[in-house]
Amino acid sequence: MRIAIVHDWLVVxxxxxxxxxxxxxxxxDADLFSLVDFLPLGQRDFIYNKPATTSFIQRLPRARKKYRGYLPLMPLAIEQLDLSAYDLVLSSSHAxxxxxxxxxxxxxISYVHSPIRYAWDLQHQYLREAGLQRGIRSWMAKAILHYIRLWDVRTANGVDAFVANSSFIARRIRKVYRRESRVIYPPVDVADFPLCWDKEDFYxxxxxxxxxxxxxxxxxxFSAMPDKRLVVIGDGPDFAKVRAKAGPNVQLLGFAGVEVLRDHLQRARAFVFAAEEDFGISPLEAQACGTPVIALGRGGALETIVPLLDAERAGSSPAPTGVFFYEQSAAAIIAAVKRFEAAGAAITPEACRENALRFAPERFRAEFTAFVEREWAAFQSGKQGGCSA
Known part of the structure; x- marks a missing residue:
């Protein structure tokens, strides 16, 4: 059996x-395909230093830095990858x-991280944040996204079986493609984020x-709570905007390697997370370190964090690993931090670690291979049975 694995793009x-x-x-032994492959030589370990067969976008001007700008060409490009020699095709798709x-x-079989977010339910947010709400460029962007949606639905018919990275994404797949999917949670390298019991007074x-x-x-x-310290790790287009809001109690580290991230996750009082993610690996890395999470109660977080419940309900629930807030606002975050601190020792490092272990890579490999084997057996059986008019 010849196997091909297809990924959107290889850049990070x-x-x-x-x-x-x-x-x-x-x-x-699978062969690897991708729209583009710009991974440096020293950063190819995770694909086992395999060469990737790429599309014509690889050779277009400024593709290394501006590959996302070729979105209108991506449907054509992905269709030009010749997979006719393979028995089993596994796609890893968020675009x-x-x-x-x-x-x-x-x-x-397609493992879907999400249907194309900025073409579907997040289109209006994407256009707003990109400054494309008015004018000719706005209408061009809307027309392109309309075309992408039509193509996205049509090509769903070419997938024999869908795998979703969370129940949240399974609902999105059902909404967009009208197809059912099997949920197999992504792997989290919990072994690389050891449990730490000693917590310090910072978030x-x-x-x-x-x-x-x-x-x-x-x-x-946190700038409105000057008695509490916050450490921010990361970089990106919004760095200047974030820095402008930072008070003296907020430390911006910028980009940092995994050693720095792990050290802070292990020592922090809690990890704070305000995004609506399809799954969200960072909150689980924090929990693997024994660190509670204060998170927006939407999306994948609802499946990866056990919330602190009211006292009368707590006895019948798993041990809590975090606190939810339900509105993307500074006020909601402040209230959640206060609720977390009022809970005292109700959330333990051991409970956080135990919850994170449910998402270990070994679990992913076992579930994914079992699913593929079942689908392959059913597919072969269907081929042998044939059909008649």
Missing amino acids: YAGAERVLEQMLACYP VAKGVLTGPDQLH VTASRMVPYKKVDLIVEA
């Missing part, structure tokens, strides 16, 4: 790439990878500074 090692890494661990062309004698947040992460709201909230 982030959440989607961790899933790709484990897919390659499950199927080390267009699921749109590869396959035939009736090929099984295509931490870490993420890329882009608008939807809402780091500026976290900084605004």
